[in-house]
Amino acid sequence: MDGDSPAAMSTGGDLRRCRIMKQADVVVVGGGPVGLFAGLSLLQQGVDVVVLEARAGGSAGSRAIGIHPPALRCLEQLGLIGAFLEAGTVVREASVFVDRRPLTRLRFDGCDPQHDGVLMVPQQQTERLLAEPLQDAGRISYGVRVDSLESTADDIVLRGDGAELQVRWVLVCDGRHSALRQALRVGMPVQAYAHGYIMGDFPDATDFGAAAAIFLGRQSLVESLPLPQNTRRWVVRLRSPQNACTADEIAAIVGQRTGHGLDAASCTMTSAFAAEQGIAERLRKGRAILLGDAAHVVSPIGGQGMNLGWLGAAALIPLLTQILNSTDPAAPALSAWERQVRSNWQRARRRAEANMFHGRPLRCPQLHRALMHLMLDTPLRHRFVRHYTMDGFT
Ligand SMILES: Cc1cc2nc3c(=O)[nH]c(=O)nc-3n(C[C@H](O)[C@H](O)[C@H](O)COP(=O)(O)OP(=O)(O)OC[C@H]3O[C@@H](n4cnc5c(N)ncnc54)[C@H](O)[C@@H]3O)c2cc1C
The missing domain is CATH 3.50.50.60 (FAD/NAD(P)-binding domain)
Structure with a gap:
């Protein structure tokens, strides 16, 4: 050669x-x-x-799965949007729960003229x-x-x-x-936060379909995100960061906080991570x-x-x-x-920062529920949708 x-x-x-x-x-x-x-x-x-x-x-x-509308436009410019859409799952709505009780559904339509959701690709x-x-x-x-x-x-x-x-x-x-x-x-310089997260990918046994689910409450955040091939990622907030985790540990906490049973034996990936911010x-x-x-x-x-x-x-x-x-x-x-x-x-x-604030352990879930209702069931919800879909980034 x-x-x-x-x-x-x-x-x-x-x-x-x-x-x-x-x-x-x-x-x-x-x-x-x-x-x-x-x-x-x-x-x-x-x-x-x-x-x-x-x-x-x-x-x-x-690690990274969520691709937001501004980044989807970048993929359009590269001529790769078709291949990415084929490889992923578009999340067009999120169900929000407080202490296991449904609060609202946040729909992402209208978040962007071309892309009405967040694309999930492993x-x-x-x-x-x-x-x-x-x-x-x-x-x-x-x-x-x-x-x-x-x-x-x-x-x-x-x-x-x-x-x-x-x-x-x-x-x-x-x-x-x-x-x-x-x-x-x-x-x-990096700001490290006191809390941590563990996450894992499991076969999807829920009926959420292509929707995300966000569980808030006294015991703090659980996020559930759809992935291609009937898989879901479950992310759990902990009081402090840890170096590693097991599928059993994630399944136990998810079960306790959300009532959803995960098949730990079929878990394909686990990871533990901390929250940091810096430039x-x-x-x-x-x-x-x-x-x-x-x-x-x-x-x-x-x-x-x-x-x-x-x-x-x-x-x-x-x-x-x-x-x-x-x-x-x-x-x-x-x-x-x-x-x-x-x-x-x-x-x-x-x-x-705002996402982490909402995911903290809630001292008074009833009050939080009322406040969230006020925000998510009024035109203020559009602000939330813009917030979650990286609207305004160039
Ligand atoms: C749990 C978790 C979930 C996340 N989810 C999302 C998400 O949904 N959406 C999102 O936008 N972001 C997400 N992120 C953040 C995202 O993963 C990172 O921002 C992204 O991976 C950064 O990409 P990068 O290419 O800059 O760095 P990296 O992904 O770290 O890649 C750096 C590369 O450089 C190589 N390298 C290192 N040193 C050298 C060297 N000396 N010579 C040659 N090669 C070298 C490494 O092998 C590696 O391949 C998540 C992060 C975590 C931890």
Whole structure:
């Protein structure tokens, strides 16, 4: 195989392999959902781009599932909306319960002119759909870990496994604990919350169909979200974060709080996670730009993190394409982009905060019930729907 052939880059290896190959204008470090989205967007703009992913192949676990209307519009632009709709389930309404008693049904119709709900797609499917065109073009390399980078005025040098790679721009998409953000000496102050969550995917034995269900009450939140193939994700709030959980534990708490029985033996995935919110002190340094969880985190309750990363990437890619093709200084356009990302993150942070507030253990469920009735059974419900569907994000 010709060492300069782009196809040679799809099979993985280390940076030493990359060094002898064709150098790209843009390297995306991290092939999670945001790095893949950014890489594919650049590829479609005709940019010479390569995605480097440390894992040996696609991811197995599923964290992000909810894709909101603003992010669905981004998938339209990529020409992938049909494939995503086929792979997922659209949630058009949510049933709300307080202490097991039905309170109301929140319908999402009218939340967006084109997309009347939130699309649920398991993260590994999302990554597969985004990775396939990159793989076909030989523009993704698995099993490549970048350890550090150094930005100069004219280019940027990536290092790993004792080898170096010189490129024009790097998109840092290596996730929440970004080693490259640390190598750039960019801090990310994070607020950690005292409570935690556990979740699992189980066969769907409810009659909710494609609706979500939100259980509030004295014992705090349980969320139930439909997934394709007759599966439901159950998310349970706990007093404090824990490192792991079992399907039996989730089933026991869900049964106690909601009355729904889960078949623990058929559970396909469990996970425990904490709620954190934060944004990096700066989103670019020299020719390195932070995107996705490397740039910002929001509490997973409300399902906004991946969506936020995609919106940031979708706004950046046309600018970067322009910058690559011109001699104009990049700073003004990138400063405006950074302001937009910060403002989106602030909005997502506030919404996640509100979601966590509603999911707390209720001291007086009767009062909460009355207040929720007032809000959800009046025109104020439209505000709630907009809140839950990331309306207003650009
Ligand atoms: C339980 C849970 C549920 C969630 N649900 C939702 C949801 O419904 N909707 C939503 O929008 N968001 C959700 N989120 C948030 C979402 O998962 C993240 O925001 C999203 O995964 C961020 O994507 P990313 O590509 O930035 O980072 P990651 O997904 O963390 O991917 C980073 C990638 O970089 C690779 N990498 C790391 N270091 C290197 C290196 N040095 N060199 C090369 N590669 C490297 C990693 O292997 C990984 O593949 C949820 C999060 C959790 C925890």
